[in-house]
Amino acid sequence: MSNESPQPFWRTKTLSEMTASEWEQLCDGCGRCCLLKLEDEDTGEVYLTSLACRMLDLGKCSCSEYSRRHELVDDCLSIGPDTVDKLSWLPATCGYRRIADGRGLAWWHPLVSGDPDTVHQAGISVRGWARLETQANANELERYIIEDFDDK
Numbered sequence: 001m002s003n004e005s006p007q008p009f010w011r012t013k014t015l016s017e018m019t020a021s022e023w024e025q026l027c028d029g030c031g032r033c034c035l036l037k038l039e040d041e042d043t044g045e046v047y048l049t050s051l052a053c054r055m056l057d058l059g060k061c062s063c064s065e066y067s068r069r070h071e072l073v074d075d076c077l078s079i080g081p082d083t084v085d086k087l088s089w090l091p092a093t094c095g096y097r098r099i100a101d102g103r104g105l106a107w108w109h110p111l112v113s114g115d116p117d118t119v120h121q122a123g124i125s126v127r128g129w130a131r132l133e134t135q136a137n138a139n140e141l142e143r144y145i146i147e148d149f150d151d152k
Contacts, residue, residue: 008111009022010099010104010105010111011104014081015081015096016081016082018081023080023081025111026095026096026099026111027096028094028095028105028106028119028124029060029061029062029110029116029125030061030091030093030119030124030125030126031056031058031062031125031127031130032048032091032093032094032125033077033079033090033094034053034055034056034126035048035049035051035052035053035130035146036048036049036051036052036053036141037089038142038145046088046089047145047146048089049141049144049145049146050130050144050146051130051131051132051133051135051136051141051144052131052132052133053132053133054073054132055073055076056126056132058126058130058131058132061119061120061126079096084096084097085100093106095109095111106124108121108122108124
């Protein structure tokens with residue numbers, strides 16, 4: 001009889017093999033995917049801003065209307081196993097991105113640490129620096145572009 005503990009699902013399954021529950025658990029709760037993005041119409045380049053969707057609870061870094069987000073926010077994107085590689089703006093810190101890239105989860109990820117606050121303690125989340133889109137002038141969104149997203 002082996003004393004070895006079974007490996008966690010994120011080490012044994014591909015993204016497409018995960019259940020819906022497992023997929024949801026990969027979200028580290030950073031809130032970065034809820035930041036507004038601006039696309040250059042000429043080049044197609046996507047720029048991230050420090051402005052978050054109006055539905056993001058900036059303290060918890062989670063959607064205040066998660067189950068209804070797609071009906072309430074027209075351009076809310078679904079991140080799934082088939083879209084992770086297509087979303088170049090997902091940060092290198094993202095749990096989905098890390099697993100897709102074969103890097104495993106970071107020490108601060110709640111599945112590793114056992115504590116949902118470590119993502120905030122490590123400075124990975126948008127807590128403390130993002131603002132809601134409703135607090136900005138819609139004509140000045142360029143002012144909020146983040147130059148080096150992964151350094152935030």
